[in-house]
Amino acid sequence: MAKRSPPRSVRCYHCGQPLEVSGKAQSTSCPACNGRVIVQDVEVAVLTPVHEIQTCGRLVVTKKGTLIAKRVQALGGVDVLGRMEANVESGGTVHIAAGARWRGDCSAPAVTIDPGARIEGGRFSVPSEPRYLAAK
Numbered sequence: 001m002a003k004r005s006p007p008r009s010v011r012c013y014h015c016g017q018p019l020e021v022s023g024k025a026q027s028t029s030c031p032a033c034n035g036r037v038i039v040q041d042v043e044v045a046v047l048t049p050v051h052e053i054q055t056c057g058r059l060v061v062t063k064k065g066t067l068i069a070k071r072v073q074a075l076g077g078v079d080v081l082g083r084m085e086a087n088v089e090s091g092g093t094v095h096i097a098a099g100a101r102w103r104g105d106c107s108a109p110a111v112t113i114d115p116g117a118r119i120e121g122g123r124f125s126v127p128s129e130p131r132y133l134a135a136k
C-alpha cells in the first residue's frame with residue numbers, strides 16, 4: 001500500500017536555502033530562517049480568494065478553478081486551465097492553457113501560452129537569473 005516517495009530537493013521561498021524533504025512531506029520548517037515552508041503541490045478547483053499562496057511545489061488552477069490572490073509564489077511551476085488573477089512568481093514553467101484567463105504580473109524562467117488562452121493584463125518577465133528555480 002505504501003507508496004515509496006524519494007526525497008525531494010526544494011528551496012526555501014523565504015530565504016533561498018536548499019532543503020531536502022521527504023517525498024511525502026507537505027510542509028517543513030527551514031533550518032536557516034525557521035520559516036514554515038509548504039512543499040506540496042497546490043490545486044485550486046473552485047473560486048479561491050486568498051491573500052497569498054506560497055509553495056515549493058506546483059500550483060494548478062483547474063478548468064473550474066479561479067484563483068484571486070495578491071501574490072503567488074510557486075517554485076515548482078504553474079499550470080492554469082481556469083482563471084488566474086494574481087501576481088505570480090514561479091520557479092518553473094508557467095503554462096496557460098487554451099480557454100484559461102490570466103490577469104496579473106508573471107515572473108518565471110519560462111512561459112507557455114497556448115492558442116486560445118486570454119491574457120487580460122499584466123507584465124510578463126522571464127528573468128535570465130530568476131530568484132527562484134525549481135529544484136531538479
Ligand SMILES: [Zn+2]
Nearest residue numbers: 012015030033
Ligand atoms: Zn528559509
